[in-house]
Amino acid sequence: MPEKPAITSSELGTLWLTYQQKTMILRMLEYFIEKADDEKAKDIMTNLYGEIDLYIGKITEIFKDEGAVIPVGFSAQDVNKDVPKLYANGFDIMFVRLLKEISMAMHSLNITMAYREDVVMIFDGLTAITQKYYNLCTQYLLEKGMLARPPYVSMPNSVEFVKDTNYLGGLAINPFSVKRTLNTVEVAHLHHAIESNLTGMQLITGFAQCANEKEVKTFFNEGTELAKSIIKELSEVLLQSNVQTPEVSGGNPTRSTVAPFSDKLMMYCTSLFCSFSMGSNSLGTAFSLRNDLPAKMAIFMKDIFEYAHKGAKIMINNGWMEEPPQMEERKQIINK
Template identity: 45%
Template sequence: MNNKSKIGASEFGALWVTYHKKTMILRFLEHFIHTSDNKKAKQLLTGLHGKLNSKVEEMKELIQKEGTVVPAAFSSEDINLDAPALFSEGFDIMFSRILKEISLGMYTLHIILSYRKDLIKLYKELSDLSQIYFAHFTEFLLEEGILQKPITVNLPKATSFVTDKSYLKGSHLFGEKRQLTVVEFGFLYHGIETNVIGMKLMDGFSQCAKDEEVKKYFLKGKELSKEMISETEKILLQNDIQPNIPTGGTTTNSSVAPFSDKLMMYCAYLLSNFSIGGEGFGTGFSMRRDLNLKFGIFGKDTYEYMREGVSIMISNGWLEEPPKMDV
């Protein structure tokens, strides 16, 4: 199909979601750039902002050419550049790295929903940009000692195959838990890393949110992240593994909101959906039933939290409705 063909429903849905996510990320980057006291971090964030902003303008032009309204999404009305830093000590890069991680997953999904050459090209370019900056952010955080590499293990010298179905139970004949595999460990470790960031993000949001119900919602999200970190650490410690927990920066004592409640609620919604997807992958690639159960509980709790947030967004008129299937 050529670039002049009318945009398909799935293509426009993907573009609509991407526009919301990109405009949200731009607002975070603007606050981080304005408040960063690290020269290299500011350069990285400024470079990403410039490249993303041009892509947002490109998406806006694509939408306008289809003869439809550009989504409200997030604009200068959703940010207060006079607000002092809400986070410090590397949180800006740590959270930006998480946002690029989410972006990489979303672009993979959106590119398979697209058929037009210009849209496929857009997602490929956005994906390339995310890969570049994810690598830059990871390198920065490792150099600063903010992000820790996962522990190493004794690697096998020969291949082996599972011959006993009790392997799926996760325990041996006398109930002793079998060792975690490196695949299972990867999902557990990633869960801790992202929930540390989520916990601190919700903490910052809760102390500056204007609406009291929204403030309580963020505090609930903070406690949910803490619970998931604690439960995952227990599993690792039961396997004689002491995880390297990333520091992830800190929350300042500022109560001046740099973002609108609407933007912060959407961010919590986005992260919750990303977390639910992660729990699904963890369940699929883990072969210990106790881990399957734990990932399932995490997914259920996160889903319930996300749905509560959606209800708050609807009550306040903050949930922009996606275009209907009007055929």
């Protein structure tokens, strides 16, 4: 058999990021599985745990074969399964569903940066797992009445073309301009953004209740308020076009103030959600043709970026941010 080529810098970086994300997910699944009262939800999470754990092993083997140090990621020290439930029934699957959305985006991007066949197959396999469990979580939540479908609309009976530039109306510089009714593409992205922020708000509210460090608790409180403001503004946009806003039924944080996860893990999880939110808002901006919508999304992205930057500083100051593998510093090597 011919020797495998060494993995590239992009493959090392994407595998490293995947290891961080997947070890975090395993720790959170360990807690949610322990606290699950619903057998179907427990089965979904237990099966997902086993499939993810298998791929962490594959990534670890590649690191070992290449002589790369195994990342720290997240370990048993970052989870405490013996504390009370932090979230009501149903939130565990809501959370896993949102994680699978993030994973779909990550794996789709990572596979475009992989060249060696075994690395490509890792991301191909993870993509299949992600799609499978995203659908299982969606159907579970729909069956339980815990997931609001997007609004229905009358089916078009003719093809229409945009007749003039008024279709783009709604510029922020002219707040009195007439805004056309939203189209279905714009509603799709607005509905998705509200739905994601509702789950994120519940997650961070729970984190705020149980965080150990005062600075971290304050950071999570700020995140809750940021999510609320985004939900409020986007809901108003939908209501102006007489479109129903999505709501989450159940899955709220309990009264528990005992942390099931380390502050390090909760900070990383929030950082991951911020990155996903910025990417999702970018897509919403790209596909929105009414000028006021990209303007709103741009403000949200700025606020989310500043919030994420503040979180990164907290992680660095507490020694919680693991550094990705670096390229060689040629100037230092030469100067030696």
